[in-house]
Amino acid sequence: MPREHAHTVSSYEQELDRIRAMMARMGGIVENQMALAMAAIVDRDEDAAAGASECDPQVDALERDVEALAIRLLALRAxxxxxxxxxxSALKITGDLERIGDCAASIARRSLRLDPADGRISLGGLRNMGRLVQENLRRAIDAMGQHDSERAVEVWQSDTVVDELYTAMFRELVTYMMEDPRTIRSCTHLLFIAKNLERIGDHATNIAERVYYAATGDLLPVVRPRGGAVV
Amino acid sequence: MPREHAHTVSSYEQELDRIRAMMARMGGIVENQMALAMAAIVDRDEDAAAGASECDPQVDALERDVEALAIRLLALRAxxxxxxxxxxSALKITGDLERIGDCAASIARRSLRLDPADGRISLGGLRNMGRLVQENLRRAIDAMGQHDSERAVEVWQSDTVVDELYTAMFRELVTYMMEDPRTIRSCTHLLFIAKNLERIGDHATNIAERVYYAATGDLLPVVRPRGGAVV
Structure with a gap:
């Protein structure tokens, strides 16, 4: 192989690897952001809430960096x-990761607005939902790093349960508010927190769809299994 | 110019024009979806609600078509x-358009769950917010079609007002619920409807940022003016 060619191939691989490394970093940050957001609600941890919000600029900057590098790679390496x-897929996935970060930051901000006197509201449902969404997000990011289409299908299938948990949460919170109107303010924030968790689940599913497509060249079926998150 | 070259250039332009035409169509559909969603709430028009939901598969299909054509163009025409x-930018903008469509469909679905007996809830704030968001969306889509960076800056700047209206709506709806707990179910749907409008405004802003970047090669400042939609 002529030296020039070897050099080109190696730079090409290096640039592709740089995009992969940035994606992995972005994935790691939003996973951490989501863990902080859950700690902010479940443990009422204000430092965690602040930490989750502070990640946002890093995530936004990484989205722009991936895009700049992708454009460079497309222009110079075709x-x-x-x-x-x-x-x-990387260009699309960064959009989902960025929105997951937004959702986590929104959860963290709202955790600061929950009335501590509303200890009577059970956070069990939210904790379960959060755990499942975190697990799905982790698996989606693993699948992304390993180009693992089988794992992507698993994530894609398990979002149904998230939707079911969300619908149950919605009903539970509305019932709380009706039974005790003093909980209305906290419950509206919890409603939005539950919605943000459901949306993070959706974005994890989108990432899984993208990983599957990048790895196989095929699309997953258009209609994914849904648990009926109609509310 | 040799015939072969002329042919290649012309196909290239034709393919780029096809992407532009698909984007314009996608923009037109989501604008219409948003108009139907507003009619579904403000006029309690159930046919409009059904119409808004029915657009979703078309929008999803167009997102996939733009991506397929973009990949083809990148591979063959560099x-x-x-x-x-x-x-x-087209690859990114379709993601925003698709989510605007989702938000409009969600608004339409929720409009069917509002209790007609809750006529006492004023929809004035929601109507104003909807009108402004519709206007911003229309301008963002116009800017996209015309590669108009100045118009993009206008859209980007006016999202502040949307955020302010949303915050006012949030407070108003929480007050309604506290004053009359019978309105809780409808008000929670209205809260999410307001949130969806605010999100459509955000996506219109994202589109404006993309249009500006595609037209000029420069990024708008990272921190855009915000009206404080902290809730």
Whole structure:
């Protein structure tokens, strides 16, 4: 192989690896952001809440960096087939990761607005939902790092349970408010927190769909299994 | 110019034009979806609500079509500079348009769950907010079609007012619920409807940012003016 060619190939691989490393970092930050957001609600941990909000600029900057590098790679290296699908998927996945970060920051901000006197509101449902969404997010990010289409399918399938938990939470919170109107303010924040968790679950599913497509070149069925999050 | 070259250039332009036409169509559908969603709430129009939900598959299909065509264009034509930025921006903008469609469909679905007996809840605030968001969305889509960076800046700046209206709506709805707990179920749906409008405003702003970048190669400042939608 002529030296020039070897050099080009190696830079190409290095640039693709840099995009992968940035995506992994972005994934790690939003996973951490989500863990902090859950600690902010469940343990009423104000430092965790502040930490979750502070991650936002880093995530936004990484989204822009991935885009700049992707544009550079597309312009100078003209990747094809699987590599091209991976670069295009990266551009889409960063959008989902950025929104997961927004949702986590929103959960953290709202945790500060819950009335501590509302200790009577059970956070059990929210804790379960949060745990499942965290697990799905972790698996989606693993699948992304390992180009693992089978794991992507697992994530895609398990979002149904998240939707079911969300619907149950919605009903429970509305009942709380009706039974004791003093809980209304806290419950509206908890409603939005539950909605944000459900949305994080949706974004994890989107990431899984993208990983599957980048790895296989095929699309998952258009209609994914839904647990009926109609509210 | 040799015939072969002329042919290639023309196909290239045709493919770029096809992406532009698909984006314009996608923009038109979500604008219409949003108008139907507003009619569903403000006029309690059930046919409009059904219409807004029915647009979703079309929007999803167009997102996939734009992506397929973008990948084809990137692989076969290797666009550069402004054209490359436009293709990458199109990939990102379709994500925002698809989510605007989701928000509009969610508004429409919730409109069917409002208790008609809750006529005492004033929808004036929601109507104003909806009108402003519709106007911003229309301008963002116009800016996209015309690669108009000045109009994009206008959209970007006016989202502050949407955030302010949302915060006022949130407070108003919580007050309604506290004063008359019978309105709780309807008010929670109205809270989410207001949140969806605010999110549509955010997505319109994202589109404006993308249009500005594709047209100029520059980024708008990271921190956009905010009206304080902290709730």
């Amino acid at each position: 990747p094809l087939a699987g590599d091209l699908r991976e670069v295009v | 666009p550069l500079a402004g054209d490359l930025r436009e293709v990458v």
